[in-house]
Amino acid sequence: MKKFTGFTLIELLITLAIVSILLTIGVPSLKTFMQGNQLIASTNELISALHVARSEAIKLNTRVSICESSDGATCTETGSWENGWIAFVDGNGANPGDLVNTGSPCSASNTDCLLRVHGAIDDKLLNVAAANVSSFTFTSRGLPKAANGASQSGVFSLCSFDSSNNVVDSRAVILSFAGRVRVSDNQAVISCPATP
Numbered sequence: 006m007k008k009f010t011g012f013t014l015i016e017l018l019i020t021l022a023i024v025s026i027l028l029t030i031g032v033p034s035l036k037t038f039m040q041g042n043q044l045i046a047s048t049n050e051l052i053s054a055l056h057v058a059r060s061e062a063i064k065l066n067t068r069v070s071i072c073e074s075s076d077g078a079t080c081t082e083t084g085s086w087e088n089g090w091i092a093f094v095d096g097n098g099a100n101p102g103d104l105v106n107t108g109s110p111c112s113a114s115n116t117d118c119l120l121r122v123h124g125a126i127d128d129k130l131l132n133v134a135a136a137n138v139s140s141f142t143f144t145s146r147g148l149p150k151a152a153n154g155a156s157q158s159g160v161f162s163l164c165s166f167d168s169s170n171n172v173v174d175s176r177a178v179i180l181s182f183a184g185r186v187r188v189s190d191n192q193a194v195i196s197c198p199a200t201p
Contacts, residue, residue, distance in 0.1 A: 063146070069093070069094050073085065075088040094118040132201045133161060136196055158179075158181050163175060
């Protein structure tokens, strides 16, 4: 006599019910996990760009600027750093955001040179903003300065939103007058907009 092996209809229905319950619980958690990872990655990329700009300014003994950029080649002044940013040697010594005479090598006098380009952040629920700051210029001593030569500091607020425009997680990248960069989750220094 032949013996048939396999699952019964009841066993299959129970298995499908368990899988659907697990997916219902797991998918929203996975989305939150992915958003958290995007926030951490964007924070680390911004910190890295600030460190590169500062260290290159000291190493090359020249000004290095970092500014928001939507095209990866020129600076913009929208206040929305999630569109991207660039770091470049400001060899001709003019105001920050004047990327001209782009050439090589970076150490040539009076020559601007791109160091790092970061494109727009893909996650439309992530916002990166710095209040009233569209660029920083690091001096050869590693100090951040404004276009008028005054000392400058800034706070970048990175905010992750859910589909209902509620902030689910946020961080701040703080650049001090001395050029030091640190991360904070203190809500007193984070300024998230109402919508992403």
